[in-house]
Amino acid sequence: MSTVTVKVNVNGTPRTIEVESRTSLADLLRDRVRLTGTHLGCEQGVCGSCTVLMDGLPVRSCLTLAASCDGAEVVTVEGLDDADAHRLRQHFSTEGALQCGFCTSGMLVTGYELVRRRTEMDRDQVACALAGNICRCTGYNGIIRAVQKANDDGMAVDDLT
Amino acid sequence: MLTELGDDAKILAGGQSLLPIMNLRLAEPAHLVDISRVGDLMGADEDTTSVTLGAAITHQAIEDGLVPDPCLGLLTTAAAGIGYRAIRCRGTVGGSLAHADSAAEWPTVLTAIGADVTVRSAQDERTVPLRGFFHGFFTTSLESDELITAVHLPRFAKSTRWALEKTNRKEGEFGESMAVAIVSEGSASIWLGAAKDVPVNLAHVETLLADHPADQVPALGEVRDRVAADLDLSVPELDLAQRHRLQIHAVTVHRALSRALSPEVPA
Ligand SMILES: Cc1cc2nc3c(=O)[nH]c(=O)nc-3n(C[C@H](O)[C@H](O)[C@H](O)COP(=O)(O)OP(=O)(O)OC[C@H]3O[C@@H](n4cnc5c(N)ncnc54)[C@H](O)[C@@H]3O)c2cc1C
Ligand code: FES
Ligand code: FES
Numbered sequence: 001m002s003t004v005t006v007k008v009n010v011n012g013t014p015r016t017i018e019v020e021s022r023t024s025l026a027d028l029l030r031d032r033v034r035l036t037g038t039h040l041g042c043e044q045g046v047c048g049s050c051t052v053l054m055d056g057l058p059v060r061s062c063l064t065l066a067a068s069c070d071g072a073e074v075v076t077v078e079g080l081d082d083a084d085a086h087r088l089r090q091h092f093s094t095e096g097a098l099q100c101g102f103c104t105s106g107m108l109v110t111g112y113e114l115v116r117r118r119t120e121m122d123r124d125q126v127a128c129a130l131a132g133n134i135c136r137c138t139g140y141n142g143i144i145r146a147v148q149k150a151n152d153d154g155m156a157v158d159d160l161t
Numbered sequence: 162m163l164t165e166l167g168d169d170a171k172i173l174a175g176g177q178s179l180l181p182i183m184n185l186r187l188a189e190p191a192h193l194v195d196i197s198r199v200g201d202l203m204g205a206d207e208d209t210t211s212v213t214l215g216a217a218i219t220h221q222a223i224e225d226g227l228v229p230d231p232c233l234g235l236l237t238t239a240a241a242g243i244g245y246r247a248i249r250c251r252g253t254v255g256g257s258l259a260h261a262d263s264a265a266e267w268p269t270v271l272t273a274i275g276a277d278v279t280v281r282s283a284q285d286e287r288t289v290p291l292r293g294f295f296h297g298f299f300t301t302s303l304e305s306d307e308l309i310t311a312v313h314l315p316r317f318a319k320s321t322r323w324a325l326e327k328t329n330r331k332e333g334e335f336g337e338s339m340a341v342a343i344v345s346e347g348s349a350s351i352w353l354g355a356a357k358d359v360p361v362n363l364a365h366v367e368t369l370l371a372d373h374p375a376d377q378v379p380a381l382g383e384v385r386d387r388v389a390a391d392l393d394l395s396v397p398e399l400d401l402a403q404r405h406r407l408q409i410h411a412v413t414v415h416r417a418l419s420r421a422l423s424p425e426v427p428a
Contacts, residue, residue: 021193022183044181044184044185045180045181045245045247045248048245051247058250059250059251060177060248062184063176063180063181063184064176064180064251065173065176065180065195110246110247129246131245131331131332132245132246132248132333133245
């Protein structure tokens with residue numbers, strides 16, 4: 001099997017990694033960079049647990065080849081570290097937005113990109129925006145509340161950097 | 162390059178249809194040619210009558226209005242309804258057309274709009290109307306060495322009214338039915354997705370509308386009879402499940418008509 005060399009910035013650290021051409025971004029992150037916060041559920045794009053940011057936008061790392069990320073900036077749940085990320089974590093904790101934690105990294109990454117868009121959103125809009133992330137434990141209400149609160153906070157303080 | 166690599170090579174655009182199939186090991190192409198960052202395929206051009214979108218433009222770029230929408234918001238609405246945001250950030254309009262799922266947004270919506278695509282091989286380039294481009298389940302008139310490079314869209318007249326109605330059980334899933342109605346003075350273009358192997362022109366529904374007083378929505382029963390005719394269905398012979406599916410299509414079309422014909426709200 002052929003290999004490719006991928007230059008990719010992961011959570012601020014530039015890396016050059018040689019992988020088999022068929023390697024997904026998820027496998028690169030988990031097996032090669034040892035960032036196991038990104039979870040793999042379905043590998044079909046449906047469950048959302050593998051969601052990471054690529055050049056600022058959410059993508060399914062199970063449906064993105066590592067080779068397609070050459071030159072890209074990737075941020076995983078481990079790399080979410082600013083005021084929006086902290087507010088999200090805080091509300092996830094107080095709203096009971098996680099139990100087993102399997103879906104949580106994908107929820108946080110998806111929620112993070114959502115709140116960074118700084119648009120007013122009611123509960124239904126938040127729920128629809130999270131429809132691509134499956135949670136088998138919580139029943140979603142806590143997650144939706146947490147993301148909506150983080151969104152409201154972001155709108156109120158306007159500290160987008 | 163595709164000619165050189167032969168049958169074992171596949172184009173990879175966003176990978177949002179190809180990689181799920183590869184992850185299931187249903188396809189194992191020996192070579193992938195990644196076009197997702199080819200600059201020429203990512204640009205948009207416009208003039209007074211039309212807009213050209215590069216085939217590698219993502220659903221998200223259209224959703225977020227990063228490229229012009231000459232169809233008065235129909236494109237942005239269609240894009241925003243595709244799957245989930247993370248799918249839209251990778252999936253491309255050209256990939257969706259080449260994949261040719263009749264339940265997907267672009268095949269039905271862009272056919273209803275009357276768009277053309279430019280298709281290129283190493284030797285040749287041709288521009289073909291999407292009406293006639295889809296041949297069957299996941300099959301198009303594309304040859305294996307051909308690439309869709311661009312989509313050409315006509316500008317809607319200001320008075321054009323449109324509605325896109327997708328019926329699904331959960332936000333982000335493929336539609337169980339999808340109807341597009343585009344109504345402008347004196348003419349209507351009404352298409353149905355997810356009903357057959359290719360998008361279906363609802364010619365009988367279009368006639369029903371033409372024969373109807375303007376701005377009045379035909380009754381659901383009338384719409385259902387016309388949809389059945391357009392799908393070549395003989396209602397008395399249908400079993401319950403088939404009737405249920407017909408009803409879903411009829412309701413979806415009826416909702417689209419109601420929205421496209423209602424005078425006050427923009428569609
Ligand atoms: C969970 C999930 C939900 C989804 N929901 C929806 C939905 O609701 N509605 C919807 O419309 N779609 C949906 N999709 C599909 C998505 O829109 C895909 O992005 C799209 O169908 C394929 O585009 P792509 O760029 O990812 O193509 P790829 O997966 O890269 O390619 C698909 C096929 O087209 C070929 N190809 C790609 N680009 C070209 C080109 N320019 N010229 C010639 N051939 C080409 C490839 O060789 C391949 O055979 C969903 C996908 C997933 C995973
Ligand atoms: S593992 Fe990628 S979406 Fe489920
Ligand atoms: S907390 Fe267990 S899957 Fe969501």
